[in-house]
Amino acid sequence: MPDVMIEAHGLTKSYGRPSARVRVLDGIGLRVARAGVFALLGPNGAGKTTTVRILATLTTADAGTARVAGYDVVADRRRVRRAISLTGQFAAVDETLTGEENLRMMARLTGHSRARSRQRAEELLERFGLTDAARRLVRTYSGGMRRRLDLAAGLVGSPEPGVFFLDEPTTGLDPRSRRELWQVVRDLAGRGATVLLTTQYLEEADQLADRIAVLNKGRIAAEGTPEQLKSRVPGHRLDLVLTTREAYLRLAARAVHHSPGSLTLGLPTDGTAAQTRALLDEIDPQRTDVDRFSLHSATLDDVFLTLTAENAEPADTAEAPARV
Amino acid sequence: MSDTTASAPGFLTRATVMTGRSLRISRRNVDAVITSMMLPVMLMLIFVYFFGGAIDTGSAYDSYVMYVVPGVLLLCAGFGSATTAVAVSEDMKGGIIDRFRSLDIGGTPVLAGHVAASVVRNLVSTTLVFGVALLIGFRPAATPGGWLAVTGVLLAYITALSWISAAMGLLARTPEAAGGFTFFMSFLPYPSSAFVPVDSMPGWLHGFADHQPITPAIESIRGLLLDQPVGNTPWIALAWAAGILAVAVAASGVLFRLRTR
Structure with a gap:
């Protein structure tokens, strides 16, 4: 098995x-080493699902190349499919079948005999704690049970992918x-x-991921270990409501959060x-510029604002992921 | 971990597993199955008892029920096949197709499974319609060869209509729309000789009614069941079914690729 299990260069999609093309991926590059958890963190519409679908051979990129488990995702699609397991955003199991029937x-579809299946x-079912629910229709499962069944379904095939x-997830x-899913x-x-x-x-990325x-x-704004990324984002933010527009403009450059309408800076x-x-x-120093203040704990928004502000020229990171 | 390697299953295994899946699912959607079975029976009763007395089908038929049963059988095939569109559309809505694709199961086995399940459902509903027809006075006089030919023509139409319906399911964005798209299949028997002789229709309709795909099926089934000469209509019917099936399989292949791009 190769040391780099997932490798992507310049993926665009x-x-x-044609009249209203939306660019979802704008040059994604990734290198994921063997063993461990790699998190792709981003807001809705950032291109996470599209990236996964390309890597899992379910869709093809307009440009760029990707290799998974050493195989090209386009030319060697079948080998890639054998080496991976995919659990999508929507549970990929049949609602009107039982958990057992699904598995x-x-x-059977991966080629096992009836008995072996x-x-x-x-x-x-045992491994994912679903033995008791095995004969119930999936439609009656809770969200967590459904995801676990979904994961189990991805494991059913060939040797542990x-x-x-x-x-x-x-x-x-x-x-x-x-x-439980973590x-x-x-x-x-x-x-x-x-x-x-x-x-x-x-929090999820922080809890689980090595990188x-x-x-x-559609671009990689930053990449690194959780610690490296966190060090780039302040843990807290001081939100100031300013008294004058001049004060706002003077301090705007230092802020990570701007709302000009209310003269507020973070x-x-x-x-x-x-x-x-x-x-x-x-x-x-004159105690005239700041009207009120409040302390605000960092949210994902702040992380994004900070990271994207640092990548004012994101084209540099398009080909190779930013090394932190 | 014990030995879990397995070789990729062949098309037949994949299609069989998919058929089993579709059958299980339809067995659990009892409402839809009952509706698609009851509707043709109700329509047959309506035609025979409400309208039948006023319809003159000529001296070749003892009673209207003798004339109308083949039409009802085709109507039944239309209704029964239409549920395939909804089932396919439901599949496309969820993530299950991605799962199948990641197992290297393409569109054809999935659709073949739905179509095979539809054929099984239709065999049940056709038998029911036939049973009710016998109860209300239908007396077939077919030869053994005739029975075989009737079964063949019906099976061919059910398969073709089901696969067209599957293609409709791929075309529709929602299961509700898919149900609507298939209305024409339930409508097609009306402008044919299914319920009234084509001669009684306005002249401009004759061209369509005589040459649309349902007419040869009805003509041949009626002729075979009543042991009347059918000429080459069974062959025309089978040719239509084969043509529809070929177009449906090709179109659904393209549509599946477009939908899963």
């Missing part, structure tokens, strides 16, 4: 009619189901699998009293 069907379904694509799950992902990685997951939750790529508007801070006090004294 547009959708829509047996998938096993039954056995394989039992093993997987080397690469897992999980597209927003925990979106819409309650906190407990989310934690454990499943950790177990997969623990068995030596390479997991690429997409998420819009910073994170931040995707924004400045990075570590959230301690000492630093907040020092910051206020520094920017407003």
Whole structure:
């Protein structure tokens, strides 16, 4: 098995009619090493699902190349399909079948005999804690059970696949189901699998991933370990409501958050009293420019605003992922 | 982990598994199955008892029920096949097609499964219609060869209509729209000799009614069931079915690729 399990260069993809093309991917480059969890973090519409669908051979890029498990995703589509397991945003199981029927069907479709399929379904139901629900229609499953069944369905085939694509595996799950699914992902990685997951939750990427790529508007805005990325984003933000437009313009360059309508600026801070006090004294020695202030903990929005602001020339990162 | 390697299954295995899947799903959508079975029966009763007395089908037929049964059988095939569109559209809506594709299962086995399940459903509903027809006085006089030919023509039409319906399911963006798209299949028997002789229709309609795909099927089934001369109509009917099927398979292949791009 190769050391780099997922490798992509300059992937682009547009959708829509020729008159109204929307560029979803604008030059994505990725390198994901074998074993471990790689998170593709981004807001809705950033291109996460499209990236996964290209890597999983379900759609083709307009330009660029990608290799998964050492095979080209276009030329060697079949080999790639054998090496991967995909769990999509929408549970890819039949609602009107039972959990067991779903898994047996998938096993049959990967070429197992009837008897072996039954056995394989039992093993997987057991492993994902679904034995009790095996004979119930999937339609009656909770969101968490559905995702687990979906993951199990992806495992039914050939020997434990080397690469897992999980597209927003925990979106819409309650906190407990989310934690259960996190454990499943950790177990997969623990068995030596390479997991690429997409998420819009910073916390999720932080919890699970060894490396994170931040995707924004079809480009990689930053890539690195969770620690490296977090160090680039202030943990807290001091939101200031200013008294004059002059003060707003003077301080605008230092801010990570702007809302000109209300003359409000957000400045990075570590959230301690000492630093907040020092910051206020520094920017407003006359005590006339700042009307009110509030402290705001960093959100994913801030991460994006900061990261995209740092990549004012994103074309530089289009071909090769930014090294942090 | 124990040995879990397996070789890729052949087309037949894939299509069989898919048929089993579609049959299980339709068995659990009892409402739709009952509707598509009851509707032709109701229509047959309406035609025989409400309209039949006023329709003159000529001296060749003892009663209207003798004339109308083949038309009802085709109508039944239309209704039964139409549910395929909804089933296919439901598939396209969810993520299951991506799962199949990631297992290297393309569109054809999935659609073949839906069509095969539709044929099975239709065999059940056709039998039901036939049973009710016998109860209300239909007395077939077909030879064994005739029965075989009737079954062949019906099967061919059901398969062709089901596959067209599957293509409609790929074309429609929602299952609701898919249901609407198939209305013409349930409508096509009316401008034919299914319920009234074509001669009784306005002249400008004769061209269409005589040459549309349902007419040879009805003419041949009626002739065969009543042991009357049918000429080459069974062959024309089979040719129509084969043509429709070929177009449907080709179109659904293209549509599937477009939908999953």
